[in-house]
Amino acid sequence: MPHTTYSSSASVTQAISRRRLLQGVLAAGAATGLAPVLSACGSSDSGSSTKSVSLGSNFSDAVPKKALQGIMDSFEKESGLSVKINTVAHNSFQEQINNYLQGKPQDVFTWFAGFRMQFFAERGLVGDISDVWTKIGGNYSDAMKKASTGKDGKQYFVPLYNYPWAVFYRKSVFEAHGYQAPKTLDEFKSLGNRMKKDGLTPIAFADKDGWPAMGTFDYLNMRTNGYDFHVSLMAGKESWTDPKVKKVFETWRELLPLHQTGSLSRTWQEAAQSLAQKKSGMYVIGSFVSQQFTGKDAEDVDFFPFPEVDSTVGTGAVEAPIDGFMLSKKPKNPEGAKKLLEYFAKASTQEAYLKSDPNNVAASKAADTSGYNPLQKKCADLISGAENISQFLDRDTRPDFASTVMIPSLQTFIRNPKDIDGLLGNIEKQKKSIFTS
Amino acid sequence: MASTELKKSPSAPRGRPRRTRRLSSRDRAVLGLMVGIPALVHIGLVWLPAFGSVLLSFTRWDGIGGFDTIEWAGFDNYRQIFTNYPPFWPALQHNVIWLVFFLLVPTTFGLFLAVQLDKNIKGSRLYQSAIYLPVMLSLAIVGFIWQLVYSPEQGLINNILGRTGQGDLIDWLGDPSLNLWAVLVAASWRHVGYIMILYLAGLKSVDPSLREAAAIDGASSRQAFWHVVFPALRPVNVVVLVVSVIDSLRAFDIVYVINKGTNGLELLSVLVTNNIVGEASRIGYGSALAVILLAISLSFIIPYVRSIFREQR
Numbered sequence: 001m002p003h004t005t006y007s008s009s010a011s012v013t014q015a016i017s018r019r020r021l022l023q024g025v026l027a028a029g030a031a032t033g034l035a036p037v038l039s040a041c042g043s044s045d046s047g048s049s050t051k052s053v054s055l056g057s058n059f060s061d062a063v064p065k066k067a068l069q070g071i072m073d074s075f076e077k078e079s080g081l082s083v084k085i086n087t088v089a090h091n092s093f094q095e096q097i098n099n100y101l102q103g104k105p106q107d108v109f110t111w112f113a114g115f116r117m118q119f120f121a122e123r124g125l126v127g128d129i130s131d132v133w134t135k136i137g138g139n140y141s142d143a144m145k146k147a148s149t150g151k152d153g154k155q156y157f158v159p160l161y162n163y164p165w166a167v168f169y170r171k172s173v174f175e176a177h178g179y180q181a182p183k184t185l186d187e188f189k190s191l192g193n194r195m196k197k198d199g200l201t202p203i204a205f206a207d208k209d210g211w212p213a214m215g216t217f218d219y220l221n222m223r224t225n226g227y228d229f230h231v232s233l234m235a236g237k238e239s240w241t242d243p244k245v246k247k248v249f250e251t252w253r254e255l256l257p258l259h260q261t262g263s264l265s266r267t268w269q270e271a272a273q274s275l276a277q278k279k280s281g282m283y284v285i286g287s288f289v290s291q292q293f294t295g296k297d298a299e300d301v302d303f304f305p306f307p308e309v310d311s312t313v314g315t316g317a318v319e320a321p322i323d324g325f326m327l328s329k330k331p332k333n334p335e336g337a338k339k340l341l342e343y344f345a346k347a348s349t350q351e352a353y354l355k356s357d358p359n360n361v362a363a364s365k366a367a368d369t370s371g372y373n374p375l376q377k378k379c380a381d382l383i384s385g386a387e388n389i390s391q392f393l394d395r396d397t398r399p400d401f402a403s404t405v406m407i408p409s410l411q412t413f414i415r416n417p418k419d420i421d422g423l424l425g426n427i428e429k430q431k432k433s434i435f436t437s
Numbered sequence: 438m439a440s441t442e443l444k445k446s447p448s449a450p451r452g453r454p455r456r457t458r459r460l461s462s463r464d465r466a467v468l469g470l471m472v473g474i475p476a477l478v479h480i481g482l483v484w485l486p487a488f489g490s491v492l493l494s495f496t497r498w499d500g501i502g503g504f505d506t507i508e509w510a511g512f513d514n515y516r517q518i519f520t521n522y523p524p525f526w527p528a529l530q531h532n533v534i535w536l537v538f539f540l541l542v543p544t545t546f547g548l549f550l551a552v553q554l555d556k557n558i559k560g561s562r563l564y565q566s567a568i569y570l571p572v573m574l575s576l577a578i579v580g581f582i583w584q585l586v587y588s589p590e591q592g593l594i595n596n597i598l599g600r601t602g603q604g605d606l607i608d609w610l611g612d613p614s615l616n617l618w619a620v621l622v623a624a625s626w627r628h629v630g631y632i633m634i635l636y637l638a639g640l641k642s643v644d645p646s647l648r649e650a651a652a653i654d655g656a657s658s659r660q661a662f663w664h665v666v667f668p669a670l671r672p673v674n675v676v677v678l679v680v681s682v683i684d685s686l687r688a689f690d691i692v693y694v695i696n697k698g699t700n701g702l703e704l705l706s707v708l709v710t711n712n713i714v715g716e717a718s719r720i721g722y723g724s725a726l727a728v729i730l731l732a733i734s735l736s737f738i739i740p741y742v743r744s745i746f747r748e749q750r
Contacts (some may be wrong), residue, residue: 095715098500123501208611208696262589264700265611270590400499400717408524411700415613429521434719 052082053336056100056109056328058093067356074352075343081336101125107331108340113147113322114391115234116399117157120326121150127327130154132338136345139364143389147322158325158341159363160350163287164382165215165319165392166303173200173278174302181304185223185251188307192258195281204280205259206271207414210407213263214393215319216284217410221248222317223309227388230317234397236435240428246420251309253417264411286321287379288359301375305382316387321395322363398434405430487731494725500718507721514725525726528703531617532733535624535704536685543625544677547632552662554633555640569634571627580694583623584610613701620702624691628684632677639673640666675741682737686730705730 059068065087072083086106093100093110100109101120111117120126133155137145140159148157174181177198182188192202207213222230225244232238233245260271260280272292274280283289290301308315325344331337343349350362351371358373361380369380383389394402409427413420460468497510518525550568554561571579586593587609594609595601609619643666651661689706692698698707705726712723 097716098718102501125501210697210699262606262608262611264613265587265589265608265616265696270588274590399715400712400719403715403717404711404719407697408699412523415700426523430523433517433521 050333050336051080052084053108053333053340054084054086054106055340056093056106057085057087058090058110060087060089060093063359064357067353070356071343071349071353075340075349079336079339079343081333081339083340101328105328107333107337108325108327110323111157111326112391112395113157113159113324114395115397116391116395117148117326118150119398121152121154121156125329126156127329127331127334127337128154129156129158129327129338129341132158132341132345136342139345139347139366141365141384143386144322144363144365147389147391148324156326158344159322160324160344161354161360161363162320162322162383162389163360164379165219165284165286165321166305166382167307168275168283168285168287168289168301168303169281170275170278170297170300171302172300173281179281182307184311185307185309189255189258192255192281196258200278201260201274201280202258202282203255203260204271204275204283204285205263206266206268207263207411208265208267210403210411211394212268212271212285213410213414214402214406215286216252217248218319218390218393218396219284219306220252220309221245222319222388222390223306223313223315224248224251226313227317227390230390231396234393236398236401236431240424240431241421245424249413249417249420249424252413253420256414256417263414287375290375291359299374303375303378317390318382318386318388319390319392320383320386321392322389323360324363401431401434405434490724490727490731493721494728496721496724498720500720510721514722515729517722518725518729522708524699524703524708527701528705528708531703532686532688532705534617535621535688536682538621539625539628539681539685540678542621543628543632544681546625547629547677548636550629550633551636551640554637565634565637569630572630572634574627576624576627576688576690577694579623579627580620580691583619583626584695586623587619610695611700616695616701620691620695624688628681631680635673635677635680636670639670643669675744679741683734686734686737705733 055072057065057068059065069085072085076082084106088096097111097120102125111120117126121128133145133148136158140148144159145155148155148159150156169181173179177194179191179194180187182191195202205213218230221233224247225233229238229244233240238245260266260274263271268285268289269292271280271283272285272289275283275289276293276297284306287303290298293301305315305318325341327334327337327341345364347362347364347366347368350364350367354360354362354367354376355371358376361372361376361383362369365384369377372380390396393406397406405427409423413423493507494514495510495512496507497513498507550564554565558564574582585591589595589606589608589611590601592609595606598607600606608615610616647665647669648661651665652658656664687706688704689698689710692702692704693707693710696702698704698711709723709726709730711717712719712726717723
C-alpha cells in the first residue's frame with residue numbers, strides 16, 4: 001500500500017517493533033539514548049563497487065514490493081548494474097527517516113514530494129539532482145517539477161506516481177437512487193440529506209488513525225480560501241485564528257451531521273467497507289480506496305471532484321500526493337544512483353510499475369495511459385486538469401506540527417465541533433512555539 | 438541489592454560482630470567482577486542515558502546534525518508542556534487513573550480468584566491456566582483482541598446488545614469518556630492473571646498450622662483470612678504493589694495499538710514517543726516529557742527501595 005503513508009498492516013508491525021524499542025528505552029528513563037542506536041542500524045552495507053546501486057525502499061506491502069522488484073529486474077538487465085534493495089516497513093521507514101538519513105542511507109531511497117522533501121533538502125541530508133532533471137525534465141509537467149524542487153530552486157526528487165483524493169461512491173448506488181454527482185457545496189449537502197432520507201449514511205468517515213480527516217480539511221480549506229492560502233497556512237505563515245480558517249471549520253461543522261458517527265474508533269478500511277456494503281453513499285478519500293473493493297465491485301467504484309465551496313475560488317486545486325525517489329547525500333555509487341533515478345523517470349518504467357500496482361497513476365506526462373482501467377483514467381484526467389496540486393496535510397507541513405498538533409486538534413474538533421475559537425487559539429499557540437523553534 | 442546481600446550473608450549466622458569471616462583475595466576478585474560488571478553496564482546503559490535525557494530536556498534539538506546544533510532552551514520545554522500542550526494534562530490524569538484502577542480492581546479481583554483457587558476446588562488447575570493465559574500475551578496483542586470485542590459495527594459487545602445502528606451504537610473505543618475505561622478493563626483482563634498467580638503462590642506458602650491455630654482459637658474462616666493469612670502475605674502485597682505501579686506507568690502498547698494514544702487515551706509514554714521516536718523529532722521536548730515520567734516513577738520507587746533497605750538492615 002504505497003499510497004497511504006500509514007498502511008494498517010505496516011502499523012501492526014510498527015507498533016510492535018516500536019513497543020519493543022520503547023520498553024528498553026523508557027524503562028530506563030533514557031529516551032534519548034535512542035538516536036545513535038537507530039542510526040547505527042539504519043542501513044546495511046551497500047558495497048563500494050561501481051557495479052551495484054543500493055535502494056532503500058518503503059514499498060513493504062506485497063503488491064508494491066513485487067512491482068518495484070519487477071522494474072528493478074529490468075533495470076539490472078538494461079544497465080548491467082546490480083540493485084540491492086533494502087525494504088523497511090512503510091511506517092518504520094517514515095518514523096526513522098531522520099536517523100536513517102544521518103546514518104548510512106542507501107544511494108537512492110523512496111520518499112514523498114512536498115514540504116517533507118524540502119525539509120531534508122534544506123538540512124543538507126539529501127543530494128542535489130538538478131543535473132538528472134536536465135535530462136528527465138521533458139518527461140514531467142511543470143507542476144511535477146515544482147513539486148520536486150527544493151526551496152533553493154534545485155531539484156531533489158524524482159516522481160514515480162501519484163494518486164488523487166476525491167469523493168468516491170458506487171455507481172450502482174447512484175443509479176439505483178437517481179443521484180447526480182454534486183458540483184457545489186449546496187448540491188453536496190442536499191444530496192447528503194436525500195441519502196439520509198433514503199436510509200444511507202451520506203458520508204463515510206474514519207479518523208481513528210488521525211490522518212484521514214486531514215484530507216477533508218485540506219479540500220475544504222483549498223476550496224474556501226484557495227491553494228495559495230492553504231500552502232502558506234501549512235508553512236506556518238498564516239494565523240490559524242484568521243477568520244478564513246474559522247470559516248473552514250464552520251463549513252465542516254455544517255457537514256458533520258452528514259458524516260458517519262463514531263469516526264474516531266473506525267479505520268479508513270472500515271469506513272471503506274461501509275461504502276462497499278452500500279451502507280454509506282460517499283467517501284472523501286484517496287484512490288487507494290479501490291483496494292477495498294474486489295472483483296466486479298471494483299468496476300463499480302467511481303468518484304467526483306470535491307465540490308466547489310466558493311465560485312470565485314473554484315475547484316482547480318487537487319490533492320494528489322506524489323511518491324518517488326531521492327538521492328542520499330553521499331551515495332557510494334553516484335553515477336549508478338543517478339542512472340537509476342533517470343530510469344525511474346522514464347515513462348516505460350512507470351507504465352511497467354503501474355501494471356503490477358494499478359491503484360495509482362504515472363507521474364510522467366509521457367506515460368501511455370491506454371493500459372489504464374477506467375478509474376485510473378479518470379484519476380489521471382483529474383490530476384492533469386489541476387491548476388495546483390497539494391500533497392496532503394502531513395506532507396505539506398512540518399512533521400512535528402502535523403503529528404503532535406494537527407492530529408489531536410482535528411480529533412478534538414470532530415468530537416466537539418462547538419468550540420472552534422478555542423480550538424484554533426490552541427492550534428495557533430502551539431504552531432507559534434513549533435515554527436519558531 | 439547485590440551489595441546488601443553481600444554484607445548480610447556472612448554476618449547472618451551470628452548477627453552482631455560483622456565481617457568475621459574473611460574472604461580470600463580470589464573470592465574478592467570474583468565478587469568484584471560479579472558486582473562490578475553489572476554495575477558498569479547498569480550505569481552505562483541506564484544512568485548515563487537518563488542523565489543525558491535530563492540534560493537534553495533543557496535544550497531544543499531536532500535530532501539532525503551533531504551536538505553543535507543543539508540549542509539551549511532553559512526551562513522553555515517544561516513551560517511549554519505545562520501551559521501550551523493540550524494533551525499533557527489529560528495524559529497525566531490518565532496515568533494516575535490507570536495507577537489507581539490497577540491498584541484497586543485487578544488486585545482485589547486477583548486476590549479473590551487466588552483465594553477461591555486455593556480451596557482446591559475441582560478443576561482448579563484448568564481455571565488457573567485459563568486465567569493465567571492472557572499474561573503470556575503481549576499487551577499489543579491484548580489490544581488487538583479487545584478491539585474485536587469493542588469495534589462499533591463488527592464488535593462482539595455491540596452485536597450482542599444489538600446496538601450496531603448509526604443512531605444507537607456504543608462507541609467503546611472512540612468516545613473519550615468511555616475508551617479509557619474500556620482499555621482499563623482490557624489491560625486488567627491480563628493483569629488479573631498475573632496478580633492471581635502471585636497471590637496463589639503466596640497462599641500456598643502460608644504455613645497451614647497458622648490456619649489451624651486460628652481455627653482452634655475459634656476464628657471464622659473470614660477472620661482467619663483477614664487477621665492471620667493476609668498479614669502473612671505482606672511480602673506478596675509489596676510485590677503486587679510494585680508490579681502494579683510499574684505496569685501502569687509503563688502502559689503504552691495497548692493504547693498505541695488502539696489509536697496511537699490519542700482521543701482520550703493519551704498517556705505520558707505515548708507523548709514521549711510521539712515527540713521523539715516518530716518523525717516529529719522534538720528531542721528536547723520529548724526528553725522533558727520523559728523526565729517528568731521519570732520523576733513520577735522515582736517518587737514511587739524511592740520509598741519502596743528505602744523500605745527494602747530498612748528491612749534488610
